[in-house]
Amino acid sequence: MKFLLLYNPVSGRSNFKIHLQEIKELFAKTSHSLEIYESKAAHDLDHVALEESSNYDVFLVAGGDGTLNEVLNGVMRASKKPSLAVLPSGTANDTAAILGINKSIKRSLDIYFNETPVMMDVNQINEQYFLYTAASGLMTRVSYDVSRRHIKKYGYIAYMIAAVKDLSNDYRYPLRVKYGDNQTVSIECAMVLGLSSNRVGGMRLNNFSHSKLNDGLFELRFFKRVKSFWRFRLLSSFIRGGKKLREDLQIASSRFEIETSSNVDWNADGEFSCKGSVVIQTHKEAISVYASRKVKKKCF
Ligand SMILES: [Mg+2]
Known part of the structure; x- marks a missing residue:
């Protein structure tokens, strides 16, 4: 499957960049492909998610709840929607906790490489x-x-x-x-x-x-x-x-x-x-x- 990693370098306390090498190595052991995009500014990921939705099977989103929300808003406006997979690196990470995903990158990727996704409700407040x-x-x-x-x-x-x-x-x-x-x-x-x-x-x-x-x-x-x-x-x-x-x-x-x-x-x-x-x-x-x-x- 084709994965696009979308990450926010300023989520939480540590810089997510230090994990990129580990993620690339874990992907190299599988048949899945990985491309990487670093968010440039607030709401940058809305646009990237919308534009790239039809090109990937999975958006791997690294950041906190705000980062995931940006990606969600892009994907919801796209006609072909990839699956969402979270790598929590924010401060509270409520969404990841709700989905049962913890901060271990290896364990999270194990789920994304081997399990099937589920259909979840999306809510909307005004726009x-x-x-x-x-x-x-x-x-x-x-x-x-x-x-x-x-x-x-x-x-x-x-x-x-x-x-x-x-x-x-x-x-x-x-x-x-x-x-x-x-x-x-x-x-x-x-x-x-x-x-x-x-x-x-x-x-x-x-x-x-x-x-x-x-x-x-x-x-x-x-x-x-x-x-x-x-x-x-x-x-x-x-x-x-x-x-x-x-x-x-x-x-x-x-x-x-x-x-x-x-x-x-x-x-x-x-x-x-x-x-x-x-x-x-x-x-x-x-x-x-x-x-x-x-x-x-x-x-x-
Ligand atoms: Mg409900």
């Missing part, structure tokens, strides 16, 4: 495609407000500090949500968290949901802005693995139309996506991805 999360309100800005310099220096701790700082802000915004067969609900929230699995920000939220990665549905949790102790309640939910609190709302649907204030920021796959009202929809089994055997059995 942007995303794989595993969309969120607004508290904690939403943390993943993209932290500077590259701080991430290089402190890694994951930089995010933790930003999260604690964000807790001092007051979040309260009204939403009108249309979903399913024309059902509507109005709620005032401190945070909205949508997940296609049970992992976000490096945390495993085992009590969030047991949804599948190919069920055609996306699940949104609306954290209600209660009058008192709202930060405490929100944190207590996270500490208990994302357990739903009585006052909160959780909805699974293939399409949400959400009306809200124009100053509300939305995050998709850890990057800033858009502001204000959004349409969130799920395209069932729209992309082919490689996952570990365990994940293929459990999450598909």
Whole structure:
């Protein structure tokens, strides 16, 4: 098979370039071909992925969740889509963890050389495609407000500090949500968290949901802005693995139309996506991805 390695040299703390020789040697022992492209700037990979989609069988994507999201957005606009395979080298690497892929390059390539890919759902918020999360309100800005310099220096701790700082802000915004067969609900929230699995920000939220990665549905949790102790309640939910609190709302649907204030920021796959009202929809089994055997059995 024809592989194209797309890598982001500035993901995470270390330079991915040091692994190129090892990857070339592992490919040399197989009948698969490998070409390599290094990202030149932010969103460069969107364009390269779109242009090169019809020329390869597999895009091997090295970077963090943001890098994979760029490639996804290119591939989703292409008519012939290659499979996606991840080599995690970012800071949180949520997508790779969801797919059961760890940082061992040799073990990951073993999967990509020998296993077959599976069809996975792709979600969309307004114009942007995303794989595993969309969120607004508290904690939403943390993943993209932290500077590259701080991430290089402190890694994951930089995010933790930003999260604690964000807790001092007051979040309260009204939403009108249309979903399913024309059902509507109005709620005032401190945070909205949508997940296609049970992992976000490096945390495993085992009590969030047991949804599948190919069920055609996306699940949104609306954290209600209660009058008192709202930060405490929100944190207590996270500490208990994302357990739903009585006052909160959780909805699974293939399409949400959400009306809200124009100053509300939305995050998709850890990057800033858009502001204000959004349409969130799920395209069932729209992309082919490689996952570990365990994940293929459990999450598909
Ligand atoms: Mg799903």
